[in-house]
Amino acid sequence: xxxxVLSLLVVFLFYALLMxxxxxxxxxxxxxxxxxxxxFAEKAAYLVDDVSADIRPVLGLDTPANSTLLIFAExxxxxxxxxxxxxxxxxANYSAVANANMSASYSDPxxxxxxxxxxxxxxxxxxxxxFFNASGGAAAVAAYEAxxxxxxxxxxxxxxxxxxxxxxxxxxxxxxxxxxxNFVESGFVNPNILNTMDIKFGAGQxxxxxxxxxxxxxxxxxxEQVAIFTATSHALTVNRTTKDAIxxxxxxxxxxxIAGARFDGSVPAN
Amino acid sequence: MRVEDKVHGEYDWIExxxxxxxxxxxxxxxxxASLDAVFSLLxxxxxxxxxxxxxxxxxxxPSFQLQREAMDVLTVLEHRxxxxxxxxxxxxxxxxxxARLELHAGAGGTIAAQFVKPGCPLxxxxxxxxxxxxxxxxxxxxxxxxxxxxxxxxxxx
Numbered sequence: 001x002x003x004x005v006l007s008l009l010v011v012f013l014f015y016a017l018l019m020x021x022x023x024x025x026x027x028x029x030x031x032x033x034x035x036x037x038x039x040f041a042e043k044a045a046y047l048v049d050d051v052s053a054d055i056r057p058v059l060g061l062d063t064p065a066n067s068t069l070l071i072f073a074e075x076x077x078x079x080x081x082x083x084x085x086x087x088x089x090x091x092a093n094y095s096a097v098a099n100a101n102m103s104a105s106y107s108d109p110x111x112x113x114x115x116x117x118x119x120x121x122x123x124x125x126x127x128x129x130x131f132f133n134a135s136g137g138a139a140a141v142a143a144y145e146a147x148x149x150x151x152x153x154x155x156x157x158x159x160x161x162x163x164x165x166x167x168x169x170x171x172x173x174x175x176x177x178x179x180x181x182n183f184v185e186s187g188f189v190n191p192n193i194l195n196t197m198d199i200k201f202g203a204g205q206x207x208x209x210x211x212x213x214x215x216x217x218x219x220x221x222x223x224e225q226v227a228i229f230t231a232t233s234h235a236l237t238v239n240r241t242t243k244d245a246i247x248x249x250x251x252x253x254x255x256x257x258i259a260g261a262r263f264d265g266s267v268p269a270n
Numbered sequence: 271m272r273v274e275d276k277v278h279g280e281y282d283w284i285e286x287x288x289x290x291x292x293x294x295x296x297x298x299x300x301x302x303a304s305l306d307a308v309f310s311l312l313x314x315x316x317x318x319x320x321x322x323x324x325x326x327x328x329x330x331x332p333s334f335q336l337q338r339e340a341m342d343v344l345t346v347l348e349h350r351x352x353x354x355x356x357x358x359x360x361x362x363x364x365x366x367x368x369a370r371l372e373l374h375a376g377a378g379g380t381i382a383a384q385f386v387k388p389g390c391p392l393x394x395x396x397x398x399x400x401x402x403x404x405x406x407x408x409x410x411x412x413x414x415x416x417x418x419x420x421x422x423x424x425x426x427x
Contacts (some may be wrong), residue, residue: 001285001288001289003306004306005287005304007309007310010310010313014314015312015318017317018317018320018321025287027323033335036334038340039334039337042338042341043341046341046345047401049345050348050402050403051403053307053348053349053404054404054405054410057405057407058311075312083405086410087410090377090403090410092374093376093377093378094378094401094403094412096377096378097377097378097401098401165389212275265284
């Protein structure tokens with residue numbers, strides 16, 4: 001009789017130990033599962049940042065912390081339509097390497113859209129770059145600073161009508177073939193009328209910098225190459241009137257799917 | 271009838287059955303005891319197997335941490351634009367981490383360049399890796415960062 005009682009006790013002991021171990025492992029699983037989920041989310045975010053960093057050499061945005069500045073840098077030496085066409089194909093191959101399912105699509109023009117309604121748009125087909133407030137009203141911008149480098153020598157320059165106040169404008173022109181033609185011009189312009197700086201290159205060939213009222217949008221900016229493609233780089237620094245937090249996205253839809261996490265949206269620009 | 275008497279009454283048959291079996295097969299008690307031992311052993315084996323099977327499913331946490339470290343280093347390399355001169359960044363990683371950076375043409379194509387963190391062997395059996403794509407000005411490239419724990423007591427490295 002005692003043997004059977006002992007056996008029953010052993011069975012109960014095993015059962016108790018089993019339950020205890022099961023609970024310990026279950027808790028550990030919950031803990032590890034939570035860490036795994038965080039890791040998968042981090043990896044998805046990492047891949048999204050990876051794609052964003054790949055686009056930056058074409059059109060980059062820097063938003064310094066605790067600053068009102070938005071700094072755009074555009075490289076015109078990269079054939080952008082070819083770049084994006086190749087890049088979409090590259091992503092398909094990269095997916096296998098990165099152990100993720102990634103796909104993106106692209107269509108001209110390339111935009112950076114901000115959470116406050118600002119839009120930076122670069123149109124490859126028309127060689128035109130715009131910055132404006134798409135949500136209506138004048139862009140809340142105190143100053144524009146444009147830095148333009150060209151690979152041809154300018155023949156003339158026409159300045160806008162400077163005013164006593166308004167939006168401050170500064171243009172730094174670098175002529176990479178003839179440094180004597182470099183210039184820096186600055187002044188205030190009326191943001192409610194169209195102001196044009198014309199950098200002339202030949203008959204009907206110009207790089208036009210426009211400030212103010214453009215297509216019905218006050219205090220906007222446009223850089224346009226007319227009958228010439230001479231700009232190799234274009235950097236625009238926008239000094240906002242407010243310092244609120246701002247988020248920006250390329251108009252490049254991206255899908256990243258990995259085991260345990262997924263991103264489906266536009267590529268972040270900052 | 272009191273509750274205690276009812277309970278005793280319900281379990282009397284077990285006691286009677288056991289006594290009967292003992293009397294009937296008194297000569298076979300050794301066999302029953304052996305059977306009991308085998309049964310216990312089977313239970314023990316079942317118990318251990320279940321625990322091991324559950325524990326085996328637990329993901330490898332250090333692996334996550336190593337991959338996280340690799341992703342972090344690759345991000346820094348891209349932001350510093352220093353894929354082709356990574357020594358400074360690799361040297362800034364933890365002393366216990368070893369790393370090897372491979373730069374591949376296209377998406378994981380041929381190796382264009384390779385760098386190893388100073389003081390580390392070329393490879394290890396407990397490697398973990400992460401990838402990152404980058405544009406080198408003319409073509410898309412991929413960087414593969416392989417990391418492992420330098421002083422791994424299990425491997426003796």
